[in-house]
Amino acid sequence: MKANQRNSLGYLALAVPGLIMQGCGDTHDDLHHSTATKVEIIASDDGYRLHRGGEPYLIKGAGLEYGDIESFAAHGGNSIRTWTTENDAGTAREVLDQALANGVTVSLGLQIGAEHWGFDYDDPAAVAAQLEYARDEVLKYRDHPALLVWIIGNELNLNYTNPKVYDAVNDISEMIHELDPYHPTTTTVAGLDARVLANIESRAPDIDFVSFQVYGELENLPAFLDEQRYQAPFFVTEWGAIGYWEVEETEWGAPIEATSTEKAETYLRGYREKLAPLDGRLLGSYVFLWGQKQERTPTWFGLFTEAGEETEAVDVMHYIWNGAWPDNRSPSISKFVLDGKTAAENVRLRAGQGYRAAAELTDHEGDALTYRWELKPESDATQSGGQFEESIESLELVIDGPADEDIEMTAPLATGPYRLFIYASDGQGHVAHANIPFFVDP
Secondary structure (H helix, E strand, C coil): CCCCEECCCCCEECCCCCCEECCCCCCCCCCCCCCCCCEEEEEECCEEEEEECCEECCCCEEECCCCCHHHHHHCCCCEEECCCCEECCEEHHHHHHHHHHCCCEEEEEECCCCHHHCCCCCCHHHHHHHHHHHHHHHHHHCCCCCEEEEEECCCCCCCCCCCCHHHHHHHHHHHHHHHCCCCCEEEEEECCCHHHHHHHHHHCCCCCEEEEECCHHHHHHHHHHHHCCCCCCEEEEEEECCCCCCCCECCCCCECCCCHHHHHHHHHHHHHHHHHHHECCEEEEEEECCCCCCECECCCCCCECCCCCECHHHHHHHHHHHCCCCCCCCCEEEEEEECCECHHHCEEEECCCEEEEEEEEECCCCCCCEEEEEEEECCCCCCCCCCCCCCCCCECCCECCCCCCEEEEECCCCCEEEEEEEEEECCCCEEEEEEEEEEEEC
16 A cells, blocks of 8 residues: 555554655556546645545545435535446446536445455456456546546455455556556455455555445444554445344344434444544545345345435434434334344244234424334345345235234244334335344244
8 A cells, every 4th residue: 555654563654744645656648638536645744634636525425336326415425435337227437427417426446356256366367357357447437527536346355365366456556556647546345354454565555545344343443443553544435334243143043133223323423433533544434325225134234215215324424414414304213122022032923823013213303104014034145245135025914903103913824033124204205114033933
């Protein structure tokens, strides 16, 4: 990493104050005239700052690839990060154009093969082909005025054993700097691992900075940086809800998900207590996820529901970005029990018998709430690293009476693990949600 220098103890040390880090190489085609806006990392006595077009640039960011950029900008966001340059939903050109139209920048992800996907970094032909693929993508998008940073791969350290992946990252970074002198390069790492940092520092010195992706581990990020004497600049390119791999489980192995209100509290506390104090080293952060996805449940990481409703986490990010809450806020949920028990109490039901589910909710503006309940079988997904998971179809839920904040439900007849969801909508596009895993015994 260009800004990183080893001190006498072998730890990463602060670069010389006043150094301007261009995020680029010196070679560039003199005949090529770019329409890009130059992005730099400036070091001074009070730390590092990202500059864009010669002015300090404060990132108000979220992970958002092929979603509603207009809504994001309306809430005060100004920068998104992506994971690919093309998929079934569209191309990076479309994302960049939409971002530009809404005054938003893009930290653009180059999808690079990961070992846990089966990519072999001992195969020189495959590595060379990947470099050429990356070159083609850089040539497509290097001049776009909405481009902010190149992100080379995503969580390439996840379950990896071959450190040559970072040799390839370095080659791609050098190629980018040769073709594009306007935009810095980074690569993202899953979690906090001193060995990974050492591999990147020794094998990929050309990248301009590292990007951390932390969920529950956000709590430990400041201490980790201190322990490593890590003073170089960095991004946090994913943070938000505590991961399903980091929470308590039921006795049958179902992860216990926080309510939408508990998640919003986690977002606000994480930003105030962990991210904001890192100013001067933290160049920017991207909350995950400005949208919705199925990952163990349909509600775990998204700030929105499948129906596009906003949760309290959106309110929190609006507050962080604007210093004021939105005019109409999402409902809050303070309690959710099934058969009088919380999720942590290992709810077991008898097949075909009736049970009460109850929630306590409020709305900041006193808007009338409407409720919907869903029953799903427990996910059996084993994917990791954000890989695609199929949505889980809802089962028939037998309720005695109308759908309200309290219901009488009939337990399914088939033995096994399930999950009961409640959604409370305020009629203004906002929702509170929670779920309880339960097990049906014969």
